[in-house]
């Protein structure tokens with residue numbers, strides 16, 4: 001049995017489908033039974049903050065996909081770190097033979113937002129978890145659907161990426177890699193850096209978005225500090241704005257521009273291009289209010 005956490009999320013819903021298509025036994029860990037029913041697989045209702053619900057969901061489970069959203073701290077700590085460390089401990093106690101952990105591109109100690117959080121979780125997994133495999137994806141193409149890709153104002157993309165390029169990846173490709181690893185327990189002790197097939201700057205991203213949704217989307221670039229001030233004025237917490245600006249400066253310096261062969265190596269096919277993602281999601285992008293005027 002494979003337990004999928006974050007099953008209703010951008011990666012999880014693709015992963016559940018991929019595993020079902022392979023006729024593998026899947027149990028989704030969901031907070032909302034209605035969302036669980038919509039997935040079309042066995043599901044366990046619970047919450048990562050409710051240890052007994054997770055322990056129950058882990059009964060009879062061989063492999064776990066570990067993914068949760070959220071970097072916003074509650075009472076000064078990131079819930080993701082505590083939740084995932086606890087999930088790792090429970091998985092070990094349950095005798096799980098593999099945890100495939102969804103991490104982030106280039107995690108590091110003290111990194112901003114999720115970068116440091118995932119590093120701390122990875123360390124816990126390596127030091128005290130069950131056998132592990134780590135996926136370190138670059139930024140998600142799906143961020144353009146959820147509004148996380150760039151903060152938008154007046155229908156344009158705003159950021160502080162400069163000319164820095166990013167090798168955005170489609171969450172369906174991340175899910176395909178996870179499915180391959182969970183299907184046969186491969187990749188134990190391995191870390192895979194996952195990227196899309198090309199690195200794009202945000203002027204190019206805006207031009208391609210424009211062509212897809214049929215109106216002009218401009219990319220408006222700001223200095224990192226200026227951008228942090230704009231975000232703060234919009235109600236984003238000051239600490240988050242400052243951290244986001246620092247991460248954007250890293251992007252501007254080219255730290256998210258590399259491409260890797262990991263998706264092809266794991267799945268046997270090339271990762272989806274940004275244009276393919278845009279075409280597949282054209283209607284949703286046209287309707288997305290964060291890109292609407």
Ligand SMILES: NC(=O)c1ccc[n+]([C@@H]2O[C@H](COP(=O)([O-])OP(=O)(O)OC[C@H]3O[C@@H](n4cnc5c(N)ncnc54)[C@H](OP(=O)(O)O)[C@@H]3O)[C@@H](O)[C@H]2O)c1
Nearest residue numbers: 006007008009010031047048068069103104114138139140
């Ligand atoms: N966005 C990017 O570009 C990017 C790039 C690299 C790595 N990442 C990492 O990817 C991960 C996923 O981020 P995302 O924003 O795309 O989220 P997501 O996977 O689309 O959604 C979060 C999932 O976690 C579930 N969840 C949240 N809190 C939970 C809890 N307390 N108990 C049980 N389930 C819970 C949510 O369930 P509900 O349906 O109930 O809300 C949802 O299924 C994060 O760790 C992030 O750091 C993101």
